Amino acid sequence: MTASLERGLHAFKEQIDAPVASFFSSCVRCGLCAEACLFFTETGDPSYTPIHKLEPLRRVWKQEYTFWGRLAKAVGLSKPVTDTELAQWETLVYDSCTLCGRCSMVCPVGNDIAYMIRRMREGMAAAGHAPEGLIGATTRAVTIGSPMGVKLPALLAQIGHTEKDIGMKIPVDVAGADYMLLLSSMEIMNFPEFIGAVAKIFSKAGVSWTISSEAFEATNSGIQIGVSEIAAQLVQRIVDAAEKLKVKSVISPECGHAYMAIRWEGPNLIGKPYNFKVVHILELLDDLRKQGRLKTSGKETQRLTYHDPCQIARRGGVVDQPRNLINMVAENFVEMPETGTMNWCCGAGGGVSANERADELRLAAFKRKKKQLDVVRPDALVSACSNCRIQLEDGLEENNMDIPVLSLTETIAEHLVDD
């Protein structure tokens, strides 16, 4: 047995906690999770059945933690998990799973399959079976502070440009501000107008906010690749910056997995509660709406629909807020079939977009979103995740569908009431 395989199997054993063990023992092999996974529905490949992606982990559970499995192992009747097998499973665990969690929603016995995939990735990474793209992103997140290698001077350059564009100052390192805004590298590089949109909205609504120069990155590659120590380190950076600036709340930007990481996984990863709140930007905007501090004028007449980012809607429960906001600025909002907590993933979450090897599969998975869009035929598609936005644009282009993809925050900013 190689050292890396030994590390991986040891990590598998460590990851089999009470929930994982009970999930495996209660699986009735009904196959409903297959029909909930867009990688299965769009390819028809049975190996993409979510529970099947966990087969090596299941075998370790059986061989190590069940009576009959241990007996079979003792008398040499069980098939050990091999390095070759883990290498084969790498594509199933990383390329064909976005951790979207739709499979967990349909499991009749309540198994959280996405949680189990997260656990399995810990073992895969320990065994050296993680995609190159995710390894690179994680390394940069640790050493530079951003999975895309965005450094502070680059952020400051984008901020400087934005300040000129909108004619107002973007607060950086303002101690005592109420809110600390996090950004994803995707926003800094591809969609810097998001920063301007937030600044304009907050200025009108009288929100006290800042960006930290020490922890501006919202995303967490440690969670995507499955290395909890790194994930905890990335969360701790944000916690340290928030405590240093003494902010009351941290805002997760238009990024799905960043919200999941900082809002839901963060305290467990670092082993203690935060002394600040975490809100998604859409939650905050909707709160401002309720308080009468977010005022818009005019409505889009075009037919708009909304793509729910999985980690924001299904994992985070932020379902009504985007709809409240869209209805402020849209006359003709239409829902795709199967939205909210039962939305279909765009096909690029959970680290799939960082993994070039998965490109063909990622675009095949987009066909599910195409089918949803074909039903409502919108003029524009609104979302609240930069990664979804890029995948949606890629998929629409690939399928010759001329539908612009809009950021919800930016759309709201365009409709702010003039002074």
Added chain:
Amino acid sequence: MITNDREFRAALDGLDARQQRLAAVRFVEDVLPLCTDERINRAMVVAADGGASTTALADALKSVKAATIDCHARCGAEGDWEAQAGYFVARAAIAALTPLGQLPGGSAWQAAMSCRMAQTSKSIVSGENSGELETERQYAILSAYMNS
């Protein structure tokens, strides 16, 4: 001669749709060397034609949208600011070709902003403050256009 953004925006606001497009093309042409995608060059030739048909402009817009999607930064990939300059040039080309009224601030203003962002991206690589210089050049470009 335009000397600040307030005058710059006011001048752009006074232009009709065709004039906005032609001004935007001049801004894009100034940063075209930052983009290696031939589709942008070809689309700007179409956009620079004052008598271009609606169909030709729509086809050019479709082409630059495809170019933009091909050159955006990939989530999780190592950021390349030089390539990112090309992405913002492509976005400026989209703005130039987008019919008036569909972009906040106007097509030409959005094109100008993306061109400045392209130079800002380049400056992140080089360390030079080329974004500021681009702003000054845009004032001169627009002044010259208004006087032509």
